Amino acid sequence: MSFLAQVSPRPRRDCGEPYDAPLFQHFLALERKRADKAKRPLLVAAVSLQGDGALQRLSPQAAERVFAGLALCVREVDFIGWLHQDFVAAAVLVQSDALEDVMSGIEDRVTRAVRGQLPADVHCALHVRVMRFSHWAVD
Numbered sequence: 001m002s003f004l005a006q007v008s009p010r011p012r013r014d015c016g017e018p019y020d021a022p023l024f025q026h027f028l029a030l031e032r033k034r035a036d037k038a039k040r041p042l043l044v045a046a047v048s049l050q051g052d053g054a055l056q057r058l059s060p061q062a063a064e065r066v067f068a069g070l071a072l073c074v075r076e077v078d079f080i081g082w083l084h085q086d087f088v089a090a091a092v093l094v095q096s097d098a099l100e101d102v103m104s105g106i107e108d109r110v111t112r113a114v115r116g117q118l119p120a121d122v123h124c125a126l127h128v129r130v131m132r133f134s135h136w137a138v139d
Contacts (some may be wrong), residue, residue: 018067018089019081027079031092032133042133043093044062045110046083047072049125055087056125062118064088069114073106103130 019027028044035042045067049056058066066089070080074091082092093106107130115123 011129018070019079019095020084021082021085024079024081024083024090027081028092031094033040033093043106045070045082045091045093045106045113046086046088046129046131047090047110047124048088048127050127051125054118055084057086058089062122066114066116068119070110072113073110108131 018024031042047070049058049062059113063086070089070091074080074093078091078093080089080091082088091110107128110130111126111128113125114128118126
């Protein structure tokens with residue numbers, strides 16, 4: 001276990017309780033600082049529904065299903081919440097190698113898991129993106 005993990009433990013919630021946007025942004029900022037100090041990239045898997053070129057608000061039922069799919073893809077050290085309240089759900093994947101094939105594999109796994117939770121008629125609106133944060137820059 002790294003020194004930083006021992007000094008400032010990461011808050012953990014049941015995956016059924018995603019963080020709201022302000023708390024998620026706060027914990028994301030802490031993880032970005034931690035990753036930067038450790039010179040490690042940080043991955044964020046973002047999930048949204050898009051139609052007509054715009055983000056769609058996730059209904060409470062759709063959000064519950066999206067977070068259920070994300071919960072299938074995270075480890076106990078990762079966390080989930082709203083990147084943009086009611087529009088973009090996300091999972092922060094800490095201490096990950098951010099090689100392109102790993103990122104693509106994560107994107108595929110998240111897409112399959114979330115699609116498995118959603119009705120077929122919204123599959124075409126599903127958008128999953130895995131972003132790498134390294135040294136405070138988004139790749």
